[in-house]
Amino acid sequence: MLRIARLYIALVLVFLYLPIVVMAAMGFNASPLYALPFEFSTRWYQDLAGNDRLIEAGWNSIWLAVLTSVLATVFGTLAALALWRRSFRGRNLLRILLLPPIAIPWLITGTAMLVFFFWTGIGRGLHAMLIGHVALAIPYVVLVVGTGLQTMRADLEEAAMSLGSTPVHAFFRVTLPLLLPSIVGAALFAFAVSLDQFVISYFLSVPGMTTLPVEIYSAIRKGFTPEINAISTILLVASMIIILGFARFARPGGLGDSR
Amino acid sequence: MTAVDVTAVAKSYGTTTVLSDITQTFGEGTFTSLLGPSGSGKTTLLRIVAGFVKPDAGVVRIGERDVTDVPVWSRNIGMVFQSYALFPHMSVAQNVGFGLGRRGIRGAKAKAEVERALEMVRLPGYGDRYPRQLSGGQQQRVALARAIVIRPDVLLLDEPLSALDRRLRQEMQVELLRIQRESGLTTIFVTHDQEEALTLSDSVAILDRGRIVQVGRPAEVYERPKTRFAAEFLGDANFLTGTVRGGAVEIADSMIATEGPLPVEGSQATIAVRPEKIAIDGAEAMPAAPDEPTNRLRAKVLSVIYSGTSLTYLLRSGELSLKVFAQNSLGRPLDSGTDVVLSWAPRHSVVLAD
Amino acid sequence: MPAEAGAAGAPATTRFRPPPWLATAALLLPSYAWLTLAVLLPLGTMFAFSFLEATPLGNRPVEWTLRHYRAFHDQPYLLGVAWTSLSIGLWTTAICAVVGFATALALVRATAGRSRETLLILLLLPFWTNGLVRVFSWTMVIRGGGFLDVAARSVWPDAPSLGFLYTQPAIVLGLVHGYLPYMVLTCYIALLAIDDAVIEAAMSLGARWPTILFRILVPLAMPGLVTGAILIFVPVIGAFMEPRILGGRVGVTMGTVIEDQFTQAFNWPLGSALAFTMLAVVLGVFATFSGVLRRTAQA
Numbered sequence: 001m002l003r004i005a006r007l008y009i010a011l012v013l014v015f016l017y018l019p020i021v022v023m024a025a026m027g028f029n030a031s032p033l034y035a036l037p038f039e040f041s042t043r044w045y046q047d048l049a050g051n052d053r054l055i056e057a058g059w060n061s062i063w064l065a066v067l068t069s070v071l072a073t074v075f076g077t078l079a080a081l082a083l084w085r086r087s088f089r090g091r092n093l094l095r096i097l098l099l100p101p102i103a104i105p106w107l108i109t110g111t112a113m114l115v116f117f118f119w120t121g122i123g124r125g126l127h128a129m130l131i132g133h134v135a136l137a138i139p140y141v142v143l144v145v146g147t148g149l150q151t152m153r154a155d156l157e158e159a160a161m162s163l164g165s166t167p168v169h170a171f172f173r174v175t176l177p178l179l180l181p182s183i184v185g186a187a188l189f190a191f192a193v194s195l196d197q198f199v200i201s202y203f204l205s206v207p208g209m210t211t212l213p214v215e216i217y218s219a220i221r222k223g224f225t226p227e228i229n230a231i232s233t234i235l236l237v238a239s240m241i242i243i244l245g246f247a248r249f250a251r252p253g254g255l256g257d258s259r
Numbered sequence: 260m261t262a263v264d265v266t267a268v269a270k271s272y273g274t275t276t277v278l279s280d281i282t283q284t285f286g287e288g289t290f291t292s293l294l295g296p297s298g299s300g301k302t303t304l305l306r307i308v309a310g311f312v313k314p315d316a317g318v319v320r321i322g323e324r325d326v327t328d329v330p331v332w333s334r335n336i337g338m339v340f341q342s343y344a345l346f347p348h349m350s351v352a353q354n355v356g357f358g359l360g361r362r363g364i365r366g367a368k369a370k371a372e373v374e375r376a377l378e379m380v381r382l383p384g385y386g387d388r389y390p391r392q393l394s395g396g397q398q399q400r401v402a403l404a405r406a407i408v409i410r411p412d413v414l415l416l417d418e419p420l421s422a423l424d425r426r427l428r429q430e431m432q433v434e435l436l437r438i439q440r441e442s443g444l445t446t447i448f449v450t451h452d453q454e455e456a457l458t459l460s461d462s463v464a465i466l467d468r469g470r471i472v473q474v475g476r477p478a479e480v481y482e483r484p485k486t487r488f489a490a491e492f493l494g495d496a497n498f499l500t501g502t503v504r505g506g507a508v509e510i511a512d513s514m515i516a517t518e519g520p521l522p523v524e525g526s527q528a529t530i531a532v533r534p535e536k537i538a539i540d541g542a543e544a545m546p547a548a549p550d551e552p553t554n555r556l557r558a559k560v561l562s563v564i565y566s567g568t569s570l571t572y573l574l575r576s577g578e579l580s581l582k583v584f585a586q587n588s589l590g591r592p593l594d595s596g597t598d599v600v601l602s603w604a605p606r607h608s609v610v611l612a613d
Numbered sequence: 614m615p616a617e618a619g620a621a622g623a624p625a626t627t628r629f630r631p632p633p634w635l636a637t638a639a640l641l642l643p644s645y646a647w648l649t650l651a652v653l654l655p656l657g658t659m660f661a662f663s664f665l666e667a668t669p670l671g672n673r674p675v676e677w678t679l680r681h682y683r684a685f686h687d688q689p690y691l692l693g694v695a696w697t698s699l700s701i702g703l704w705t706t707a708i709c710a711v712v713g714f715a716t717a718l719a720l721v722r723a724t725a726g727r728s729r730e731t732l733l734i735l736l737l738l739p740f741w742t743n744g745l746v747r748v749f750s751w752t753m754v755i756r757g758g759g760f761l762d763v764a765a766r767s768v769w770p771d772a773p774s775l776g777f778l779y780t781q782p783a784i785v786l787g788l789v790h791g792y793l794p795y796m797v798l799t800c801y802i803a804l805l806a807i808d809d810a811v812i813e814a815a816m817s818l819g820a821r822w823p824t825i826l827f828r829i830l831v832p833l834a835m836p837g838l839v840t841g842a843i844l845i846f847v848p849v850i851g852a853f854m855e856p857r858i859l860g861g862r863v864g865v866t867m868g869t870v871i872e873d874q875f876t877q878a879f880n881w882p883l884g885s886a887l888a889f890t891m892l893a894v895v896l897g898v899f900a901t902f903s904g905v906l907r908r909t910a911q912a
Binding site (some may be wrong): 023109 | 651724739871876884
């Protein structure tokens, strides 16, 4: 029974990783038509280095993700503090309002942004994508930081105040240091959300102001070349590293668990 | 050293009244337990004294100072939390020194104070450890050191021993009492453990549904409960209800004598008798002349709970169910169904107010 | 915080501190202002657009109409498209449910400690990588002459091509790959909460594995299954990139039709109306199953 169960998990893992591995391997195959037998080459990565379009889109993606991460983390952390450490009327409603960006299909959110930004004159481009990405990332940050606050007992702040800390002092000396792993985790998460975001970027991009996923999409639609495999592999490895970092930081309890 | 005065304090959340009209003085250097079931308002009262909860009405004074509108951080209190609330990212020394730092005491002077406080709780040299490296009992001591090192005006303890196992709890009770005596701090201790309250306190206050129903020395509260709630919550009790007749209470066909003042002739009265105050004898041992100053009641043993050193008899006398604790001195409990005579001195019949 | 509430209306001896609601509002304002600007107002505007006669360009007069909501009636081919989307959604959800539940069960019952933790991370990791790239990676496997064919021909040199790129099963395959981790996670959480003693009790009463599976594990893990199904079904019926890449010509779904209205046909009112029709379906699914979830939670 145990054997079968473990074999089954292994099969599922093969299903999940096989196409990714095949794709990554093809990026190192010399043939432009994906012809086999396999012949190792870094040719496509070298081509990539000369592809200004993709490189520019790559930088756009990175900058967008950095800005999204910073803004969403700051705003989301503040909101999480209010939603998990203060009681006020309408708190549940505000928590529910975090769901639309997560639960409504991105196709709908993305087209709605397109319509609204066009209509108000905000227009399309990197600034519009930034507005969209931050909005998508905020709910995740609030939830991750909120979970961190939930596992951190409120009596630590009370203990600090009983020893003479003002609420502001207690926040900086006790709450913030203990919350830091969650906040770092949330920032990485927000970074990954932005870096991998395709649908919303797709509707808000204009030629010359695109991100890597949008460029990859248009390249795929034009026809496959191993260059796409190369850039895709890089993007994939980058997000995996970020998410593994997130898993390390945002483990429930983190450093905040004294029991 | 300072006394704490709470005057006419009330608190409600929405329509739920948590505390109503509490007036109580916690004397200088005394150890007072607030004892009550959950929801009785004992924790709220402690948190009002601490300053975490603002009372709807009333005044809180620490010493001469009216602190009702003073925030927690300006009150100079020492508090030990149920879960200890040690800062997990700080060493033991940093935890204990936290309050000193807030009072401008730093460097060598702070270090000496921290070391002295750790000696007081018998953890000298533990300064460099982190809370997660300590056992529950040790964390408890650090929390106590952190609270007393700042020389607070009042020490507030919120069920600090409830997370410890039985052995450790008894050990810590002794420690706590020693430290309180040595430091001479006015101490308010919230607990739902009656034994703990009796062992530790100079004074026990029993709370029920937001009111203090009785305050006094432990022996006084235990031996002379004023109400049925107090008698039931603190220890065990048998309740006998009857009519006052000729300076005694008539229950079924027995007359129960008491030393306390009784209500007027002909009215209803309830008497509480502690189970360990009742002696149990075989029925054949009943003396012929019932004129001695002893209350006697015929009863039948329903069942016996055997627990080694002691026995608990559950008995029935007419309509009454009774409970009696007996020492297991004979090594052979009475069988159920045995007819027995129960007897106790009139001074152990406590007349209740309700 | 109670301490702050206590400070409101303090006597003049204490320093002025702003009322607590002000601090709460200041903490919440940036996030919710942003969400309003970027999500709520756009959805509202799009809702209004769905009643317009045509995309408001230039000086064309604004005319209101309900006709875009009659699109399914006026353009019957949309019914076929909706059916394609629905069947893709149902197939994907069903396959994910079976495979994901079994994976979660294997994880909970056959692994422990560190290895379980590592396996869980490995199972969830692909989910947080770029969906587009993963869809693209399947084309490498299932295209004619792709990895699948190469693997088959290494066993039997004369095998016919097994490639099935540009078919509906290809779309479902890509979507299952994309959303399976959701189901694994929700079922894992639900199964983890089941006490071993419950299963032992069932075994002591003579239950065999099929009985335990269908009478105990599946019902108790139902909230996880339902949550996973919602989390998968909702985005899948809005998918447009997967059908385009893996479905090619056959990949016409509600998602691609809506996308076309915004990027090709430039008929924004129709696109908006279709999007809101889809949103209504999504909300309907939510409403139906949140009731089911609440009832299971109470039971």
